[in-house]
Amino acid sequence: MPPGILTLADGLAEKATLSPANTGFMLICSALVMLMTPGLAFFYGGMVRVKSVLNMLMMSFISLGIVTLLWVLYGFGLAFGTDTGGIIGWSSDFAGLGHIGLTQLWGTTTIPVYVFAVFQLMFAVITPALISGALADRVKFTAWALFIALWVTVVYFPVAHWVWGDGGWLFKLGVIDFAGGTAVHINAGAAALGVILVVGRRIGFKKDPMRPHSLPLVMLGAGLLWFGWFGFNAGSWLNNDDGVAAVAFVNTQVATAAAMLGWLAYEKLRHGSFTTLGAASGAVAGLVAITPACGAVSPLGAIAIGVIAGVLCAMAVGLKYKFGYDDSLDVIGVHLVGGIVGSLLIGLFATGGVQSDAKGLFYGGGFGQLGKQTVGVVCVLLYSLVVSYVLAKAIDLVMGFRVGEDEEITGVDQAAHAETAYDFAGAGGGTTARRTTALGEAPTKKVDA
Template sequence: MDTGELAWAVMATALVLLMTPGLAFFYGGLVKAKSVVSMMMMSFGAMALIGVLWVLYGFNMSAVDSTWAFSGNPFADFGLGGIAGSNEDLIGAAFGATFAIITTALISGAIADRAKFGSWMVFAGVWATVVYFPVAAWVWGGGWIMNLGETLGLPAVIDYAGGTAVHINAGAAALALAIVLGRRVVFEKGAHKPHNVPLVMLGAALLWFGWFGFNAGAEFLNDMELAGLITLNTLVATSAAILGWLFIEKIKDGKPTSVGAASGAVSGLVAITPACANVTPTFAVVLGIVAGILSALAVELKYKLGYDDSLDVVGIHLVAGMIGTLYLGLFATGTGLFTGGDFGQLVVQAIAGFGVLIFSFVAALIIGFAIEKTMGFRVTNEDEVAGIDTIVHGEEGYALEGENQNA
């Protein structure tokens, strides 16, 4: 690794880490004013806990010696003392930690306004250990997804930056937790409005900024050969997704909204994540438009199906993550069905995507129900209505001048 690659690796790691505070702003602005501290603390709690667990044993679990191993040995190099002399290995471990952190934090949006912080932290630690760390090994660390194409005599699964390992993984777990915690006291369309739209826009902007490290970060391992394509695709797919989302909003509701633009941006970022290095810019535009349109429609499903995914983690991350993963089966350069290949790429993409979805959903459902039946996961209805910031954290998001702070 030369000094330029090392510098980019450090910068990319910082960019991806910044995405989690960006997510905290994005989620925090979407909830009511009396829940903003609780919402943001779930992201910061994930940063703290998962960062430590990754260094202690998560990095060890994220690579396997055989295709069908569940995970690596967590105690193989406990605390990573064995790689202390290698810049490339150390920065690789740090970069991987930021992915583990943001993936776990994404789940929290599904349980906004009604989750206990301590229970969330227990869930985050257990889920990362039994789901994210092994799935990272499956996708990038020599596991069954990484070797699926060779096993079946088909093209290799493409997931450059985390369509399966991050977004499908987190979205499936979010759906499970939404089921475990149940609906909020008031659950109907229009009942819950964002309390701070500028905060939502700021969060989306930070996510977009950090996403260039998310998608192009790993190029420090590849001599930066695809950095330009990845950067351009990350830009243009996101832009196109905003247009797609706003188009649907205008048709459905009569007005394009700033929250819709922010949500559309995130859907485009999610969709291009697995595909960023393997589609042309034109196909990235098409992917962004499709993701923006379908995600805008998908967020309405919770009202029809009855699950309370508070901040649309399922509608954005699970749906757009699956779109980006399957899209490669059609338009991946050289191997997609319509770009020189056959059905093989689509087959392996579907197996990988749905395999991770099912595993993460079932595991999260079991972990969530276990926590709910033991220590309890949800606050009382009274605390939910009152706002859980003061109940859970003893703080308020906004101390307005002239208010009696002791009231």
């Protein structure tokens, strides 16, 4: 939700009536954002080894269950209730979503509170799921589930209030985050680093090959993310009346395409090949980077942001080998770096003619907006990093965050879920062969495999 959506002229509040068109638009956008979590599961699931596929899928899917319930019970109230000191919100009417009128409007918008709540719920669901990619192959499922519950409570809900809540301190400062560069991507990327510092590296890191087991699955997941992201970004304006959502939609497509090409160009120059993994990762990097900026820049600015993010994120994924942290699926390289790039470049490329009149340096706005963006980036990064580390350390001390060595080598799928992703039990039982002759088909016979 972009800054300013709840601070329109007071006179509008008296005239606002429920809009069936905007309500339907936002329900569709909410469904699109929900689809992003299964898309993320496929994206991550294809990148891990066969023995961890189901666990990777479940680490995303479990967020749909846990975060949904916590959001209804108290999360929505903490993130978007009445402000207290710019730090946290609360409203007893939002607890359990039990005291909200069917047609009660959200602020000065023309959509019901229920619709806004479910839209924001989907953001809350996918954010902790993003963290899971950094921890592939080596964490206990129960520990991960507990971490999700604690993390959204003490990190995501407060940060969402800072950035998007009416009265949140970053909101009042004027930090622009259209759809989640700080609250979602920097937040998740910094948390991933904090947890990695606790759980350590996978067995065989930098020694054993850990290649993706299914690149088609990766491409499918990236495609679903790209599709769902239109709801993620365009829906964050909360209406479709003034063209801002359309600009956000266009910028999302443009930046994603530019980032994919930028990543592939860097990959070709650096490694000599255009890879499918690079194309998928570049697209996601572009989606991440344009998320905070899609309502502030022009399509040309979106191209610049996409190319810059594609190249810098491609460069950043290799840092784990230089510094020795095991970010399994490059959450830090893509989401943390991409979120930082997109958030800071608003301070350069904001035109002042889309969501607000805030201008970046290249459009005559000076360094003011860049300074605000820097404050938002640094504060969210440090808060999420430190608190995530503390939470992970506490869980590790109480119940252990990491699976045992034997379970890690055998595979987390069997240890945690008693299942395997692919059943090859019937593959070795022989095949039926047919020999074709000039007179027709010969009788079949059994050929042992």
